[in-house]
Amino acid sequence: MFFMMGVTQEKKDLEYDQTMICDVCGSFGRFNVFVVYTVLTLFFLPVWKWNRHYYVETSCCCTLYELDSEVGRRIENGEKVKISESDLSMISSRGNTYKKCAHCGYQTDEDFEFCPKCGNRF
Helix, strand or coil: CCCCEEEEEEEEECCCCCEEECCCCCCEEEEEEEEEEEEEEECCEEEEEEEEEEEEEECCCCCEEEECHHHHHHHHCCCCCCCCHHHEEEEECCCCCCEECCCCCCEECCCCCECCCCCCEC
């Protein structure tokens, strides 16, 4: 008997449209949302998907964030959701590497965990 199966990782772009002003580069852009998952295929047909992770990439400086999974599921189901800063965890940044304090607005290119001006966490 001939049996063909495989396990691969796939990426799917999600339909989402939200404009924003980037915290990293300060430019106007939009969020590109996508999901990455692992899929088991049997005779080239997807049978089972697992290990879903939702990501957001900014169109201005290509900063990559991991998106909260609940918000990602809602976007994937077609709901109108507004992404907030609390839903995002930065993974990598290719733009300007300065940090801006959310509390006092102080900007620095140093790799501090806490703001040297007000003492709050970046």
